[in-house]
Amino acid sequence: MFELNGVYRNRIGEYTVVRLNGPRMTVRYADGTEAELNVGIQARIWENIVAEQEARAASSRHLRSSNKDTTHYIKAVSLPPGEELSFPGWQERVVMVPTPEMAQRLKSGDRFIYYAVEAQTFFAVVTVTGERFEADPKQHTYTTEVERASFFPTDVDAAAPDLEHGVSVDSIELESYPDFGKLHVDVEGFYRISEDDFELLAEALTEITEDEEEEVEEFEEYEEDEVE
Known part of the structure; x- marks a missing residue:
């Protein structure tokens, strides 16, 4: 994957490969310092960085092209x-839609932020990826007396590792609901928000996700170097 004199990046910064030696390689950072790194770990870090860049670019293209059609x-x-x-x-x-009216409005491409009612914490960014289908809620671990309900398939774009690392309702101000934390919020309910409010929450949760991935990668690299 890596080539001699190739320029890549890890969580420290940009570097040039100056020597390849099997599972190890010597790199030179922009400030002139050199380091010997594990090729396998650096390959995974580089792939993750490229994937993050592509995801951000795709998200920007998606937002520019579908702002008029996407509801948040x-x-x-x-x-x-x-x-x-x-x-x-x-x-x-999957996500269950509680009312027939909401099932008619929600569509593929719509996006939402998951909110934990008891913890008053936002914790995930989600996109609806397909059309509505009917199913027994018990098939998807829902506890309800309803025998059939409307569902939509989803994709999780970003998520905090746990509620403790999510975005507290008290730490962010939404124009759509200035006092959202004080509202009576129905479990399984959908609350429409502006695109600006959605992007504010999505950016905060994406940063949390990326920071968590970076910490894991750095820990794995440290552990690998300790073993060697």
Whole structure:
């Protein structure tokens, strides 16, 4: 993957490959310092950086091309503080729509922010990826007396590792709902917000996700160097 004199980047900064030696390589950073790095770990870091850049570019293109068609929401769920990110529909990457009216409005391409009602915390950015389908809620771990409900497939674009690292409702101000934390929020409800409010929350959660990935990569690199 790496080539001699090729220019790449890791979480420290941009570097040039000056020597390749099997599983190790020597690199020179922009400030002139050199380091010997693990090729496998650096390859994974570089691939993640490229993927992040491509995702941001794709997201920008998506927003520019579909602003008129995309509707943004907050999606409320029950997830008490201290609990893992596990609730109906999360693992299956689907979302249940509570009312026929909402099922008619929601469509592929719409986006929403997951909000934990009890913890009053925003924790994930999600895109609806397909058309509505009908299913028994129990198939997707929902507990309800309804035998059939409307569902949409989803994709999680960014998520905090846990509620503790999410975005507290008290730490952010939404123009759509200036006092959102004081509202009576119905579990499973959808609350329409402006694109600006959505982007504000999405940016904060994306930064949290990237910081978490960076910490994991740095820890793995440290562990690998310690073993060697």
